[in-house]
Amino acid sequence: MSKLTRPKILLPLANLFALGGSTLYLRSHLIHNHTEAEARMDELEGTLRGHIGLIEEALDRLEGKGGAKGAKT
Secondary structure (H helix, E strand, C coil), rough: HHHCCHHHHHHHHHHHHHHHHHHHHHHHHHHHHHHHHHHHHHHHHHHHHHHHHHHHHHHHHHHHHHHHHHHHH
């Protein structure tokens, strides 16, 4: 009987292959999810920058009107 066909060798060997395969599979999913989350955050950042710009413009207009009223009185 060869050494590789013994049950004492086959079970740990199968466990190692299963562990290695599942590790690679889960790592690929982790990398994929990370890149998708990064893309979503970039999109969100662009949207927020646009909104912040609009808010700053509105504040500048309001402060300009408020400053003009203060200068008149």
